[in-house]
Amino acid sequence: MAQKKNPTFSDIAQYTNFSKTTISRYFNNPDSLTLENQEIIANALKELNYKENKVARILANGKTEFVGIIIPDLFNNYYSEMLNQILSTYAEYGYKFLVFIGNENGDIERQYIKELMAYKIEGLIILSHTIPSKELAELQLPIVTIEREDRYVCSVNTDNYMGAIQATSLLAKHDCDILIHINSPTAPEVPAYGRIQGFLDICEEKHLKHQIIYKSFGNTYEEARNKLGEALKEISENYPGLKKGIFVSNDTHANILLNLLFQKYGTLPEDYLIVGFDNSPISTESVIPISTVGQQIDRIAHEAVSLLVEQMNERKKRRPVPLKEPIHKIITPVLLRRSTTER
Amino acid sequence: MAQKKNPTFSDIAQYTNFSKTTISRYFNNPDSLTLENQEIIANALKELNYKENKVARILANGKTEFVGIIIPDLFNNYYSEMLNQILSTYAEYGYKFLVFIGNENGDIERQYIKELMAYKIEGLIILSHTIPSKELAELQLPIVTIEREDRYVCSVNTDNYMGAIQATSLLAKHDCDILIHINSPTAPEVPAYGRIQGFLDICEEKHLKHQIIYKSFGNTYEEARNKLGEALKEISENYPGLKKGIFVSNDTHANILLNLLFQKYGTLPEDYLIVGFDNSPISTESVIPISTVGQQIDRIAHEAVSLLVEQMNERKKRRPVPLKEPIHKIITPVLLRRSTTER
């Protein structure tokens, strides 16, 4: 039971008295063989316990079926679920994924990309925010980004603006006296800025009293909790007796806010309405279910891969026509009304 | 700016008047060249914008530096965090990971393994439970499993038994009148069975009144919630007035229990103590922080990869000595006392 090496096409060829070419054809164009001979080869493969070697195939024809992914982390449910959905497209397209966790460090991520290129990936999916899209575009490689700055490359994003409109409108419909949006400072280039813009636009359009509270929430749960405690204090002091509609930029923070209120009052007080963003698991696992704007992660992932596959297929044509302009796909979010607004 | 193909060693060799061999040596054994010549080659590489091709290297020397991973899902935070930690070992060992999401379908996962073998992975990390370890062992490939049946292969597991002892002892120390363990039916072969055995052993050893409630919690949050509602009803009816210490098999379910109590009483009643398992994010994001048995996911992941690397290195030796017996590593969990037990 030693390390006897795997049989190759040559071995099969010898065994069957065919040529290597015919064995190759058996795999890539079986119809060109007689059924009889197909069977002979099939048997030989079993007999010698042949196992295919895709590395050799890659070297010969250049098609690796590898796609690289750079994702910031998997701690955040949004990212892990996105990765889950992306990896699951293997069933449909057969592409294998080489995954790197981005370190928010440009040079390290550039190193990752170099490594990926060395393995001859056919395309790249980027969720990390570190490297500007302009630089990505220069890689001359099919690329799709998800929910990040995307000026020079193809992308798939949630319609954050629409999501904010939905969330804010819901709060307005419940006759809140003051609408509040809590977010961290966000650059206008990233799609998530739409959550701020949407909130502002709808408030101003409908002449609603409103305020945006910007906080840097840090990197730990503790920090976020403290910052939201501060925010809540401001809110309760500034708007006593008013019905407060709070649109929080993500479910994790919405949940913290809810917990703070529950810990204080044992319930969510009547004069507080909360809407989160993402429809992450915490929004249902919270003490009472949180209304939220649901990102359709499965659809985003599928659109991203399909957009990438299109580009990769185009490249394989004899006369590829590169995209003139990057394609940006927008996925509409879904408003989910739950206990923090409906009572 | 057409698709002009990348320069190869041949091109560099021509350009520098060296041979391909020397170029190769520049990368793999630079000290064997004069510093002068190293510089000449370095310049040529920049001049021609050389990019390495690892596929060709693999074919020539057989070392792919690929490791396959089959993981059940990324929805469960335990798995996504584990994957996170595993992928992060790239910085230390340089292995690239090909990740597949297991479908709880044996044949599909066998297909995944076949594909991985075709890409000449050097090792395999299995978290999915679908394929028996005996079958895995027959692959003749370095393998490490994590937290699953592991009779015939190397593995890294949490010391579930010890975790249960710690959790149960904590409840006992708080003078609970009745100790309850809630779990789904579990096969004795899987490591998580230790949570049941540990609970039982310590209760019997200390002659503590106890009960195990087995439920199948289904696949949705709703189902789990209903089942835990039933369990809670049983408990409150069977043990009125008694101080109840409940050890739940995971944090997700512990959190549901906590929420049910909070929704009913607006607080966690004095006569209920709860301990979860995993130290997953929900245990801190819950309405009040849940005491839990913390799995050291980072350590598990690192041990797993290092155990795999050992095996893979052994294989590369001229005279490999295969393991006589699979190695099983055990990682001790850490008890975290939080608000659901300490008040």
Place this chain on the structure above:
DNA sequence: TTGTACGCGTTATCAC
């Protein structure tokens, strides 16, 4: 329908 001959880009072996 089948075979020949060569290429893919690197590494390993041996020679100098």
Place this chain on the structure above:
DNA sequence: GTGATAACGCGTACAA
């Protein structure tokens, strides 16, 4: 210290 040459295992014109 350097070079020629043969692998590695498969795909693909081109020929038959």
